[in-house]
Every structure is written in structure tokens, then in C-alpha cells.
Amino acid sequence: MFIARVNGTVVTTQKVIKMTGRKLLVIEPMRVDEKTKSLAPTGRCLVSVDTLGAGTDDLVLVTQGSSARLSEGNSDAPVDCVVIGIIDTVNAVGADIYKKDK
Amino acid sequence: MFIARVNGTVVTTQKVIKMTGRKLLVIEPMRVDEKTKSLAPTGRCLVSVDTLGAGTDDLVLVTQGSSARLSEGNSDAPVDCVVIGIIDTVNAVGADIYKKDK
Amino acid sequence: MFIARVNGTVVTTQKVIKMTGRKLLVIEPMRVDEKTKSLAPTGRCLVSVDTLGAGTDDLVLVTQGSSARLSEGNSDAPVDCVVIGIIDTVNAVGADIYKKDK
């Protein structure tokens, strides 16, 4: 899995039937920056299915590959990237480097 | 999944039997450029099966790995990359950064 | 899938039993170079099973991961990379950027 920031959304009208009714988020994988003791963007870009109601700028936990299909409601869908958690805190390099606003 | 631009097509006459009759697109994964608030090419190159009729310069949603085989008609084919949607809009970094021409 | 150029061959005498009798090609993934409107090498290097008789300098279509095992004769083999087509033409960025010599 990896940590990602929600950057936005994607809409597709014309799609394979099994993709109907899924919310699609544009996400950016994040990395730990040891010097600034914070999470830094990687510049990479993926699209993830979300069933947890994640919003823009939320930090999410994302799983990829066949494992993504083990999340609820996705067992038969052609999805390879799913949000499996909304992150509350990240503690790394000896510091609380992220805390979700309540 | 990821966002890709359709760059062209590939034709193979000599191929494994299960690949007969499939349309193959040359695609380029795209990323969000935060500074210009637009989608930028990554320089990478993949080949994807398409059953939705995507054309050159269309922006498509692509799934990879074993999940690609869960798209219709591909369950028994040796394909690891399939177009599962034609993208209408991408909203990211607080702006509509892509809108498909009607 | 991706486009690759056949660079050579690999021979292994000592191997797991299921790999007996397979032809192994050294391949290099290729990318579309938009400026020169041609295919450019990526510098990466993989080894792929081939059952189609591809030769050195041929351009081939390659599939990876569990999907590679859906090609004929590979369902039970520990292979993650298989040639599924020999490429005749690539049309991209508005031009015929590759045509196989007859």
C-alpha cells in the first residue's frame, strides 16, 4: 500500500458496464521527506476507486493490483487501485508528520 | 488505474490466437501538472486493448494487471492493460483541467 | 502490454523443471519519441518467453504478470513476461513510425 493525497476527480460517461456508479479520485502518491519531517508529493498520478467518502486534500491509504478487488463491492470489477482507509496520523522519522484536521 | 492519452495504434499479424480481433492502442500515461493546472505527458509508452472505440488524442482511463482481464471479453486473454473508460472531465488542484470536446 | 525490441537471447542449463524447452529473448521496452516521430529505446532490459519465432531486431508486443500465463503452453509455468505478437506497424503521433520489413 502507499500514502496518497486526493487531488481531484475523474468523470467517465462512456465506460465498461462494471465501472458504473463508482467514484473515481485523482490521487498523488506521497513520500516521507526526512529533512523537512513532512510528507512530500512524488509528482506521480493515479486514479483510485473510493467508497469511503474521501475528499480533496485528504490523505488516503491505497492498495493496488488484484488486492484492490478484495475491497467490498469490487470483487468482479476491472479495478486495480482502491482507497482502503482515510489516514488520521502518520508518525515517521521520530515525529508526527501528519494529523488530519477534525 | 491511470489517465492516458491515446497516441496511436499497433497492428500485429502474427500473434497468439487469443489476441485475434482486438484493437490495440498506443497510450501515454499522463500526470497532473500543478503549476500549469493541466495534464502533462509522462513520456512513458504502453499498449492497451480498447473495446470502447477510443480515438487518437482521447483521454482514457486504463486498468492494469490481472484486473484488466475482468473487463468484458478479456477473461481468458493474455492482456494486462485495458481501456475501461473514456474520460469526460478531470477536476484537480482546484480547477477543471480537462474537458472532452463534444 | 508494451512495445519491445528483441535484442538477443539467454540460455540457462540449470533451471526449474517447468522452464525446460522455452526460448528466452532479451528484450528492450521502446517508447514513442514525439520529436523524431520514431520509436526510441528506454534502456531497460527484460527477458521474455517467445513461442512466435521472433528474431533479433523484431518489434514485439509483450504482456506481463499473471496475464503472461494465459498465453498458450504457459498456464503452469513460472513466467511473468511473454511475447504475444510480432508487430507489423505502429502508427502514432500522426505518422507511421514503424513498418516491419517483409
Next chain:
Amino acid sequence: MFIARVNGTVVTTQKVIKMTGRKLLVIEPMRVDEKTKSLAPTGRCLVSVDTLGAGTDDLVLVTQGSSARLSEGNSDAPVDCVVIGIIDTVNAVGADIYKKDK
């Protein structure tokens, strides 16, 4: 598999049900630095499930993809990255480049 250093932890309150009760580690893949004969950080960042009790700065062996689900208790979970061992020693480039403190 790959060698990674444990950098910290991630907490998610809102998550898919199957992720309940799992310990999530922030890990950084490591590489062998031939010049200094030591393990060097790669700058990459992943999140891994841990059932072995690995602590910060431990070096761990990590498996990815569908294979991660073959570790105990994860067969039905949407996890693609699991710690399968805590590393005692790494011997590479002709030297003992890592030895766990007792």
C-alpha cells in the same frame, strides 16, 4: 521481495472493514551501496502490514502483490504489502553490511 527500513506508523480510523486491527508500518525500500558497502535509503515510501512486531529502524523483508495475501491472516484482506521477516544479517558485496542489534 525487498529490504526495507521501518520509518514509522500510519493510523486510519475510517477504513474498509477488512482492514480492522491491522498494524500499518511506513517503510522505505533500501538498496546496496557498493562503494560504502552499506545499505542506503532509496527515498521511496510504502505502507506495509506487520504481524511480526517490527519496530522503528528495524530492517524487514517485505513481499508485494497477491503474494502478500499468502501471509497468515491476510488471505481475504485488500493488502498488497506485508512484512514477512525481520532481518538479522545482510551479507553483500563481500561484507557483512548489516547486523541487527540484539
Next chain:
Amino acid sequence: MFIARVNGTVVTTQKVIKMTGRKLLVIEPMRVDEKTKSLAPTGRCLVSVDTLGAGTDDLVLVTQGSSARLSEGNSDAPVDCVVIGIIDTVNAVGADIYKKDK
């Protein structure tokens, strides 16, 4: 699959039960250097299960992902990287660029 050089070994005492008794090699993927007509290191680092008795500096053929579990004795193990052959010769870019010492 890919070509890798055996760089060393990893020992883990504390591990998931299914990993008991497996030999773990530190390996480095190699690439073809067209200019020097030789194999060059990539700087990347992986850990692979070996059942063939590969030794340090041997060149090996490695398979990844779920396909790794199709090698003998690994069907139920959380392994994603296995040595499936010890390489005798690599012929590429028109030359014998590797020949194993007898």
C-alpha cells in the same frame, strides 16, 4: 523475467512460518549496455528465493509476482521473486556479452 547478479544473502530468524527453510539471495537487476556490449548493474536491489544453488556473482534468471509461486515448493508461500534459472550465456546486440565460468 529479468537478468540479475547475485550480490549476497539475507538471514531472518523471526519470520512468518511459511518462509521457514528458504534461501534468500540479495540480487541486482542487470541491463544490456549497448556501448560497451556488456551487462551493466542497474543499482536496484531485490531479494529472491533460490532453490537452484546460485552463488555470489552468478547471473540468474528471475521471475516476479504471482508467477514466482508457480516454481516448485512455493505455491503456498508469500514470495514474489524467485530464481528460475542460472544463466550460462547472454547473446545480445550482436555479441556474446556473458559466458558463465565453468
